[in-house]
Amino acid sequence: xxxxxxxxxxxxxxxxxxxxxxxxxxxxxxxxxxxxxxxxxxxxxxxxxxxxxxxxxxxxxxxxxxxxxxxxxxxxxxxxxxxxxxxxxxxxxxxxxxxxxxxxxxxxxxxxxxxxxxxxxxxxxxxxxxxxxxxxxxxxxxxxxxxxxxxxxxxxxxxxxxxxxxxxxxxxxxxxxxxxxxxxxxxxxxxxxxxxxxxxxxxxxxxxxxxxxxxxxxxxxxxxxxxxxxxxxxxxxxxxxxxxxxxxxxxxxxxxxxxxxxxxxxxx
Amino acid sequence: xxxxxxxxxxxxxxxxxxxxxxxxxxxxxxxxxxxxxxxxxxxxxxxxxxxxxxxxxxxxxxxxxxxxxxxxxxxxxxxxxxxxxxxxxxxxxxxxxxxxxxxxxxxxxxxxxxxxxxxxxxxxxxxxxxxxxxxxxxxxxxxxxxxxxxxxxxxxxxxxxxxxxxxxxxxxxxxxxxxxxxxxxxxxxxxxxxxxxxxxxxxxxxxxxxxxxxxxxxxxxxxxxxxxxxxxxxxxxxxxxxxxxxxxxxxxxxxxxxxxxxxxxxxxxxxxxxxxxxxxxxxxxxxxxxxxxxxxxxxxxxxxxxxxxxxxxxxxxxxxxxxxxxxxxxxxxxxxxxxxxxxxxxxxxxxxxxxxxxxxxxxxxxxxxxxxxxxxxxxxxxxxxxxxxxxxxxxxxx
Numbered sequence: 001x002x003x004x005x006x007x008x009x010x011x012x013x014x015x016x017x018x019x020x021x022x023x024x025x026x027x028x029x030x031x032x033x034x035x036x037x038x039x040x041x042x043x044x045x046x047x048x049x050x051x052x053x054x055x056x057x058x059x060x061x062x063x064x065x066x067x068x069x070x071x072x073x074x075x076x077x078x079x080x081x082x083x084x085x086x087x088x089x090x091x092x093x094x095x096x097x098x099x100x101x102x103x104x105x106x107x108x109x110x111x112x113x114x115x116x117x118x119x120x121x122x123x124x125x126x127x128x129x130x131x132x133x134x135x136x137x138x139x140x141x142x143x144x145x146x147x148x149x150x151x152x153x154x155x156x157x158x159x160x161x162x163x164x165x166x167x168x169x170x171x172x173x174x175x176x177x178x179x180x181x182x183x184x185x186x187x188x189x190x191x192x193x194x195x196x197x198x199x200x201x202x203x204x205x206x207x208x209x210x211x212x213x214x215x216x217x218x219x220x221x222x223x224x225x226x227x228x229x230x231x232x233x234x235x236x237x238x239x240x241x242x243x244x245x246x247x248x249x250x251x252x253x254x255x256x257x258x259x260x261x262x263x264x265x266x267x268x
Numbered sequence: 269x270x271x272x273x274x275x276x277x278x279x280x281x282x283x284x285x286x287x288x289x290x291x292x293x294x295x296x297x298x299x300x301x302x303x304x305x306x307x308x309x310x311x312x313x314x315x316x317x318x319x320x321x322x323x324x325x326x327x328x329x330x331x332x333x334x335x336x337x338x339x340x341x342x343x344x345x346x347x348x349x350x351x352x353x354x355x356x357x358x359x360x361x362x363x364x365x366x367x368x369x370x371x372x373x374x375x376x377x378x379x380x381x382x383x384x385x386x387x388x389x390x391x392x393x394x395x396x397x398x399x400x401x402x403x404x405x406x407x408x409x410x411x412x413x414x415x416x417x418x419x420x421x422x423x424x425x426x427x428x429x430x431x432x433x434x435x436x437x438x439x440x441x442x443x444x445x446x447x448x449x450x451x452x453x454x455x456x457x458x459x460x461x462x463x464x465x466x467x468x469x470x471x472x473x474x475x476x477x478x479x480x481x482x483x484x485x486x487x488x489x490x491x492x493x494x495x496x497x498x499x500x501x502x503x504x505x506x507x508x509x510x511x512x513x514x515x516x517x518x519x520x521x522x523x524x525x526x527x528x529x530x531x532x533x534x535x536x537x538x539x540x541x542x543x544x545x546x547x548x549x550x551x552x553x554x555x556x557x558x559x560x561x562x563x564x565x566x567x568x569x570x571x572x573x574x575x576x577x578x579x580x581x582x583x584x585x586x587x588x589x590x591x592x593x594x595x596x597x598x599x600x601x602x603x604x605x606x607x608x609x610x611x612x613x614x615x616x617x618x619x620x621x622x623x624x625x626x627x628x629x630x631x632x633x634x635x636x637x638x639x640x641x642x643x644x645x646x647x648x649x650x651x652x653x654x655x656x657x658x659x660x661x662x663x664x665x666x
Contacts, residue, residue, distance in 0.1 A: 055433070055564040056550065058445050059288045065432055077562045103286060104549045108563030130286045130549070134276065155290035157452060165289070179290055180450035 003096035003124040004149055004171040007046055008206045008227060018172075018228025019219070020208060021235050021263055022049040022100065024067035026076030028239075030084045032246045035256045036239065037088035041095045043263035048093070049127065049230065052081050052101035059129040061183025063233040066240065078105045078114075082121045089122070098125035098151065098171075103139075111138065115146040125149040125171045133165055140168065154199055155179070156189040166203035172227065175199050175209045183233045185212035196225050219266050231266055238262045272586060277466020277553075280589065282582035285465040286549045287445070294452045299467040301372045306474065311371065318363050319478065322396065323353040325360075327479075329486035329643070334613045341633040342496065342640035346616070347483045347511060349647045356619065356648030357479060357507045358389035358460055364475035366393035369456035376400045376455045380444040382409055382437030382503065383574035383621065384416025385648055386460030391425035393458075401425040404444040408435040409573045416652050434567045437503075437577045441551050461504025462581035465552030469581050476510025483643055484514050491641055497522045497632065500645035501624040502595065503539070503574050505581035507647035512593060522594070524632075525584060526624045528570030529597030539568035541580040542588050542595040555582040571600035571660065572620035574648075602627040604660060607650065619648035620657070 021040045025033045053071035143150040149171030177188045210230030245255030272279040305311040319325040332344045349357040381387030387403035394401030407429045433439035448457045462472040500508035502525040515521045530538030548557035558566045558578035570576040587593035606627035611617045629644045
């Protein structure tokens with residue numbers, strides 16, 4: 001059984017919803033990322049999204065853009081991201097991994113090699129934000145064959161597409177909370193609750209909400225309306241604030257502790 | 269050649285719609301509206317009226333006699349897109365899409381710009397049609413094209429400086445797409461080149477086809493036959509696809525797209541996407557892209573802000589791979605030289621973008637017999653570049 005499915009089953013039994021942090025891997029460097037992944041798990045994260053840094057992150061706001069730029073200054077690659085996640089396993093991170101990558105780095109790596117890499121490194125899911133259902137056929141078939149869940153996004157503008165997207169969804173459906181790019185915000189889309197309800201009624205798999213969820217109040221707001229929340233920019237922002245600590249091997253533990261504490265505060 | 273794109277927006281394997289889900293319905297809405305209005309005689313008559321009365325079409329096909337004589341080879345004709353209102357071919361597409369936005373009931377438009385020509389064209393059309401307009405422009409380009417920034421503001425547009433990434437056209441496109449994702453419910457995105465997700469490459473091509481349609485009639489009237497070669501500069505590729513497209517079935521007409529070779533294609537500083545790039549997904553479509561081995565998009569370089577772009581419209585990738593068109597690089601220095609040659613021999617100062625096409629014609633004409641005909645798409649005029657040309661030439665002389 002895919003680890004993502006097993007995790008949702010456990011959460012269902014426990015009557016809990018999933019907390020899914022997102023990290024840009026390689027920000028500020030790979031060693032820090034490995035520790036941060038382990039810290040997420042220690043803080044009670046149920047799964048984790050591993051962001052592959054990309055030069056043109058169209059779906060991302062300024063916080064994750066800057067994280068990507070920092071990681072790319074270190075020439076962090078797709079392979080580095082996956083190996084770092086494996087390294088974090090040795091540091092105790094025993095939660096399902098979901099790789100988040102724009103399509104071009106995957107395409108250039110080569111789909112055969114790519115899925116072999118994911119399988120070898122125990123990656124359970126995949127999110128490709130610039131690959132809508134019209135374009136995802138080849139990747140979907142390969143993912144299916146490899147037993148890796150291709151997790152689709154749905155947006156408040158998806159309307160009649162919701163049924164088609166959820167019908168093919170694996171793992172969970174990623175509901176975009178608002179129009180726009182990733183980043184912290186005080187308001188979600190006006191009809192967010194209706195939107196989530198319509199995705200939930202259509203979807204055969206769990207649904208999670210993300211984009212702009214940045215504090216405990218907002219996590220609570222979605223309690224009972226979804227099966228989990230994804231928190232990205234707010235964590236990446238914490239990492240950015242802790243850069244002076246994380247970048248210094250003597251003080252790194254303190255930086256990691258601060259990020260861990262923030263994630264703990266999101267746990268409902 | 270088969271009718272391209274197909275219903276999935278594919279030119280052969282190129283094209284498609286690689287965008288966040290949030291935009292997908294907006295793209296379908298746009299495609300439906302475009303397919304409807306592009307067959308609507310009232311819409312087409314209104315566009316045709318504006319192209320004539322407002323922009324001054326048809327633009328002349330001018331026989332460059334002194335340049336021809338100087339080069340001593342093929343006859344050179346210039347398709348004078350520089351004589352359009354606002355000084356470049358960009359207005360053809362901006363008028364088309366502006367009218368479409370209005371028909372779709374949108375009151376706000378956004379646009380990206382590199383050299384500023386598409387920004388100016390969009391701001392102009394917004395003023396003409398009473399639409400609110402925001403133009404996203406890289407901070408670096410705002411410096412290079414200060415005059416166009418001022419023109420856009422004068423026309424009532426808001427110019428939004430883009431400070432992310434390379435601070436040039438590539439990141440202006442990213443920022444415009446990001447803004448569109450956030451405001452997709454009431455905002456129309458006037459994309460300026462034959463790039464991006466379907467239906468843009470098709471739609472922009474169709475609005476620019478008027479260049480080739482006119483040139484075809486004009487050369488037949490002037491010479492009684494089709495040209496041997498058509499030359500056009502390619503950044504994203506809108507002026508080139510506009511003049512090429514009506515000639516695609518004329519197999520004897522050779523089509524040459526000219527890319528920015530920057531400081532040389534053996535350096536890292538160029539924008540020769542088709543010559544040096546590999547296939548990849550970038551800003552909404554599968555096409556050739558300048559990228560590293562890991563799929564990170566590389567910064568481009570060109571003396572011309574309008575060609576300074578690491579991507580290319582998917583139809584050009586298709587024409588390259590099918591062999592129907594050929595793509596060659598011209599360096600910054602060659603373009604600057606050509607600009608001076610054309611200015612002095614014909615009294616026409618071309619835009620730096622168009623000077624790349626002129627440079628290729630200057631190379632080519634002497635190798636062809638005197639009865640051969642070369643048509644150069646003079647896509648824009650050089651007024652906007654005069655200041656930067658001055659500083660380049662001063663730099664050279666120093």
